[in-house]
Amino acid sequence: MIVDSAPATKRQRFTAVDPMELESAKAKLAAAKEKFGHEIRVFETATASSVPPDVSSNVSEEPEDFYEFTPEDYYRLLGTKKEEKHLKTKKIREAEEAVRRARITKAVIRVRFPDNYILEATFHPSETIKSLLDLLVKVIAHPELPFYIYTTPPKKQIKDFSQDFYSAGFIPGAVVYFSYDLPKGDDGAAASGSYLQEEVMSLQGLDSMIEKMEPDEPSRDESPTTNPPPSVPDQKPAADKKKIKPKWLKL
Numbered sequence: 001m002i003v004d005s006a007p008a009t010k011r012q013r014f015t016a017v018d019p020m021e022l023e024s025a026k027a028k029l030a031a032a033k034e035k036f037g038h039e040i041r042v043f044e045t046a047t048a049s050s051v052p053p054d055v056s057s058n059v060s061e062e063p064e065d066f067y068e069f070t071p072e073d074y075y076r077l078l079g080t081k082k083e084e085k086h087l088k089t090k091k092i093r094e095a096e097e098a099v100r101r102a103r104i105t106k107a108v109i110r111v112r113f114p115d116n117y118i119l120e121a122t123f124h125p126s127e128t129i130k131s132l133l134d135l136l137v138k139v140i141a142h143p144e145l146p147f148y149i150y151t152t153p154p155k156k157q158i159k160d161f162s163q164d165f166y167s168a169g170f171i172p173g174a175v176v177y178f179s180y181d182l183p184k185g186d187d188g189a190a191a192s193g194s195y196l197q198e199e200v201m202s203l204q205g206l207d208s209m210i211e212k213m214e215p216d217e218p219s220r221d222e223s224p225t226t227n228p229p230p231s232v233p234d235q236k237p238a239a240d241k242k243k244i245k246p247k248w249l250k251l
Contacts, residue, residue: 108173
């Protein structure tokens, strides 16, 4: 007989929850959200690297004829553009774009630091990239030092801070990289410690701990049992009714 141990495991996790520790973690994250104006979390990546990996070496090269632009490709592309131009007016395209924007309610931005820690923050898609810079000034250990953020690959410094996250293509989420804007050799003080403030670093792992500690919702297999409805006795056929032969049947 095989016994499924999953329900027992869930019950054990439920009984092992420390309410005080759970509430303390929730309160700490809520206080951080109120102080910094955004939901934030901190975690560490699996492999440390101060330089973003070069993904170009992992991409296999295509044969030269793969990039040849044939006449069929030209006419197919031209026909597609003409069809889109005639079928969709400017107002229709703007309406469709408005619907797409309305469906996206948040942008999750991850900022990766050279010490291999990541700060994740949630923004509204209509907020500008400047709001991300304002948040970084509040959470980094050395806000007095100049810094910049960039995307990769290829490495491209973000300079237009007036763009909102939707227009910048940072939805539903994006990864950007942090770096101090200092001459080589002058970044010793900045690199000696953590890039994030100690208060922010203390948030590391709280969200995952909450997920593990909170009891799971009862599954269908664990739904409370209800008394089965009273069984209805099978109806017995009528007692030996005399079989009547149809008149048309002749033996």
